[in-house]
Amino acid sequence: MLRKILAAATFAGLVAVAGPSLAGSTQAPLKEVHWSFDGPFGKYDQAQLQRGFKVYKEVCSACHSLNEIAFRNLGDPGGPFWNPKYKNSNDNPVVKAIAKDYQIADIDSDSGDAIKRPGTSADYFPSPFANTAAARSANGGAVPPDMSLLAAAREGGPDYIYSVVTGDGTDAPAGLTIPDGKYYDPWMPGDVSAYYKGDPAKTPVGGFIAMPPPLIADRVTYDDGTKATVEQEGKDVAAFLAWASDPKMEERKSLGLSVMIFLFVLTGILYGSYRKIWSNAGH
Amino acid sequence: MSDHPSTYQPNTAIERWLDTRLPIIRFGADLMSFPTPRNLNYWYTFGGILAFCLGVQIVTGIVLAMHYDPSGAGAFLSVQRGIMRDVNYGWLIRGLHANGASMFFLAVYIHILRGLYYGSYKAPREVLWLLGCVIYVLMMATAFMGYVLPWGQMSFWGAKVITSLFGAFPFIGKPLTALLWGGFSVDEPTLNRFFSLHYLLPFAIAAVVALHIWALHVPGNANPTGVEVKSKSDTLPFHPYYTVKDLFAISVFMILFAVFVFYMPEALGKVDNQSMADPLKTPAHIVPEWYLLPFYAILRAIPDKLIGVLALAGALGMLFILPWLDTSKVRSMRYRPQYRMFFFIWIVACAALGWCGAQEPDGQVIHGLTTFNLIDYDLNSVTWLSRISSIYYFAYFLVITPLLGLTETPLPVPDSLYTPVLSHPAGVPSGAAAAPETKG
Numbered sequence: 241m242l243r244k245i246l247a248a249a250t251f252a253g254l255v256a257v258a259g260p261s262l263a264g265s266t267q268a269p270l271k272e273v274h275w276s277f278d279g280p281f282g283k284y285d286q287a288q289l290q291r292g293f294k295v296y297k298e299v300c301s302a303c304h305s306l307n308e309i310a311f312r313n314l315g316d317p318g319g320p321f322w323n324p325k326y327k328n329s330n331d332n333p334v335v336k337a338i339a340k341d342y343q344i345a346d347i348d349s350d351s352g353d354a355i356k357r358p359g360t361s362a363d364y365f366p367s368p369f370a371n372t373a374a375a376r377s378a379n380g381g382a383v384p385p386d387m388s389l390l391a392a393a394r395e396g397g398p399d400y401i402y403s404v405v406t407g408d409g410t411d412a413p414a415g416l417t418i419p420d421g422k423y424y425d426p427w428m429p430g431d432v433s434a435y436y437k438g439d440p441a442k443t444p445v446g447g448f449i450a451m452p453p454p455l456i457a458d459r460v461t462y463d464d465g466t467k468a469t470v471e472q473e474g475k476d477v478a479a480f481l482a483w484a485s486d487p488k489m490e491e492r493k494s495l496g497l498s499v500m501i502f503l504f505v506l507t508g509i510l511y512g513s514y515r516k517i518w519s520n521a522g523h
Numbered sequence: 524m525s526d527h528p529s530t531y532q533p534n535t536a537i538e539r540w541l542d543t544r545l546p547i548i549r550f551g552a553d554l555m556s557f558p559t560p561r562n563l564n565y566w567y568t569f570g571g572i573l574a575f576c577l578g579v580q581i582v583t584g585i586v587l588a589m590h591y592d593p594s595g596a597g598a599f600l601s602v603q604r605g606i607m608r609d610v611n612y613g614w615l616i617r618g619l620h621a622n623g624a625s626m627f628f629l630a631v632y633i634h635i636l637r638g639l640y641y642g643s644y645k646a647p648r649e650v651l652w653l654l655g656c657v658i659y660v661l662m663m664a665t666a667f668m669g670y671v672l673p674w675g676q677m678s679f680w681g682a683k684v685i686t687s688l689f690g691a692f693p694f695i696g697k698p699l700t701a702l703l704w705g706g707f708s709v710d711e712p713t714l715n716r717f718f719s720l721h722y723l724l725p726f727a728i729a730a731v732v733a734l735h736i737w738a739l740h741v742p743g744n745a746n747p748t749g750v751e752v753k754s755k756s757d758t759l760p761f762h763p764y765y766t767v768k769d770l771f772a773i774s775v776f777m778i779l780f781a782v783f784v785f786y787m788p789e790a791l792g793k794v795d796n797q798s799m800a801d802p803l804k805t806p807a808h809i810v811p812e813w814y815l816l817p818f819y820a821i822l823r824a825i826p827d828k829l830i831g832v833l834a835l836a837g838a839l840g841m842l843f844i845l846p847w848l849d850t851s852k853v854r855s856m857r858y859r860p861q862y863r864m865f866f867f868i869w870i871v872a873c874a875a876l877g878w879c880g881a882q883e884p885d886g887q888v889i890h891g892l893t894t895f896n897l898i899d900y901d902l903n904s905v906t907w908l909s910r911i912s913s914i915y916y917f918a919y920f921l922v923i924t925p926l927l928g929l930t931e932t933p934l935p936v937p938d939s940l941y942t943p944v945l946s947h948p949a950g951v952p953s954g955a956a957a958a959p960e961t962k963g
């Protein structure tokens with residue numbers, strides 16, 4: 241406990257000293273994507289969610305957890321594998337098959353031994369690392385953030401994710417010394433001025449990220465034949481993560497439409513009643 | 524209008540029986556028939572809107588509490604995984620509660636501005652006004668503690684910044700923060716006590732609201748002219764005239780509310796709060812919710828922490844003592860053009876403080892302009908804008924309000940609220956038939 245407090249105090253001290261530089265954090269303007277789910281009537285594109293899930297499963301899941309999502313969620317209405325035939329997503333065969341591929345830590349109820357068993361629809365996505373320390377040590381000191389809410393937890397959401405993972409295709413600017421195990425990314429908010437030798441007015445925007453550029457062309461093979469360019473993979477995984485952060489969006493917008501219609505009618509009726517009642521207020 | 528005679532007639536045997544034992548039906552009937560000035564405009568519907576907001580917060584809050592786990596390890600998951608994903612319509616209940624808090628504050632700010640503009644705080648309504656101020660302070664405490672419950676990054680760090688303020692007090696500071704925290708820092712015990720209090724305070728608010736309405740029904744409503752009701756013909760029974768007007772206003776308010784809940788549920792939140800609280804990772808900007816920003820700006824405008832805290836409390840205190848600062852006998856600003864002008868500037872100062880509260884203290888107000896340093900900050904900085912706005916905020920109450928009441932020449936005030944209503948339907952003041960009531 242005491243050690244924890246001391247660590248926290250030291251850290252707070254460091255932050256206080258480093259404070260001013262945080263304020264100098266910069267970021268390149270995000271690449272703006274036109275998403276199918278933009279706007280009050282926008283919906284997820286199910287084919288895109290399926291492709292995005294494939295990218296997550298085959299690439300990102302090696303480092304990033306998805307703690308809040310159960311396999312059954314993939315088959316929920318609005319989700320990548322929603323199928324109206326399986327109202328209960330636990331019964332969805334695609335979901336069951338996906339779950340079976342994962343090994344879930346459990347306790348054997350007869351022997352009490354720690355075991356691994358194939359997943360079921362009700363299980364949650366297992367984390368790639370046993371704990372945060374393991375995640376940190378495997379990633380050069382940085383912890384890959386959990387992805388369940390990543391799109392909601394960053395300014396710009398899916399645009400941000402898309403920008404960060406697709407990069408700008410150019411090499412790091414000349415004069416910038418990149419620390420070991422880090423990569424330069426103009427969209428990662430940060431301040432690289434201490435590592436830049438050159439005209440301070442031309443200091444590159446953005447920061448360093450401990451994640452190697454995760455995508456290359458044909459990193460995955462899409463089942464629907466879509467060409468797997470870096471842009472395509474980036475968009476698809478960003479859309480999938482947008483869904484993961486906001487799986488009830490379609491339900492929300494469609495209920496919202498009914499509620500709005502109801503409220504407008506109610507307001508009209510109340511306004512009429514108001515005029516009627518006040519017309520005999522007399523004075 | 525406490526002397527308003529009861530018109531309730533118990534018609535059935537059981538009503539007569541109950542009426543002599545617990546006249547609760549009479550109580551309700553008298554509330555409904557309460558004589559209300561006929562010239563109340565839409566600014567007066569916000570009381571009803573606020574009652575609606577409190578109801579929404581309590582009902583949605585009770586349901587949230589059924590699914591919420593106030594533990595350090597479980598709080599974030601119980602909200603983000605449980606309520607938002609697994610609980611049927613949990614996203615809706617939470618959307619209503621989280622956005623409902625903002626709507627509640629929007630309504631209370633309009634309600635307070637209404638009171639300031641029409642001079643509702645003046646005799647004989649000082650107690651009514653004070654009770655309103657108590658409700659406002661309780662609301663801020665409730666909302667602050669509620670915001671900690673989802674245990675996101677901003678929950679945690681916001682709690683840390685605000686609770687640390689209490690440490691600024693000499694002698695009692697340390698024990699006070701230890702008591703708030705239940706330990707040596709914001710941690711699970713803090714979360715537990717905040718949850719307990721967050722459940723309790725809304726019911727305290729409801730009780731003060733009951734007193735507030737009681738205090739309203741003693742002198743009766745004021746009205747936009749500020750002229751007291753003189754005869755029965757100045758009034759209309761609350762029901763159906765104001766029930767239907769309030770319901771219409773609530774319905775319009777619900778449309779705005781629904782736009783947030785269904786189409787931009789996170790627009791008023793901070794993205795940082797979508798990450799679990801991490802005591803080792805300070806967010807780049809720690810910013811309170813929008814409704815607390817002006818006070819946060821006042822706090823940061825002052826270099827000394829203790830004085831800053833006292834200024835923050837003093838800013839609220841101004842509202843409490845206002846009835847005794849205002850020396851004018853004219854109630855409504857309709858007839859006080861000079862005061863009205865200072866009042867609009869005051870609103871601008873509050874908005875400026877709100878804006879400053881969300882900026883970095885050394886941020887520039889006019890981009891690219893550097894002037895000179897004065898008390899730690901450049902003159903063209905957010906901090907200096909906060910300082911100037913804070914000074915105006917206090918000067919408005921402590922200097923302008925007492926002095927202007929003595930020196931200004933108000934416009935003629937109508938004889939009765941009936942006069943303007945007769946000749947000007949939309950409540951436009953009529954100066955014509957007025958007996959000028961001059962300075963006090």
Ligand code: HEM
Nearest residue numbers: 580581584585587588591617621624666669670672673725
């Ligand atoms: C004056 C009325 C109230 C106000 C202004 C208020 C405000 C808030 C706020 C701002 C939050 C954080 C919302 C978020 O970002 O998720 C919150 C959360 C919460 N409130 Fe309230 N609240 C009120 C009444 C109540 C009542 C009466 C209860 C219970 C009976 C309650 C239970 C909860 C619970 C369990 C949470 C945590 C779940 C969540 O974060 O959504 N609240 N409240």
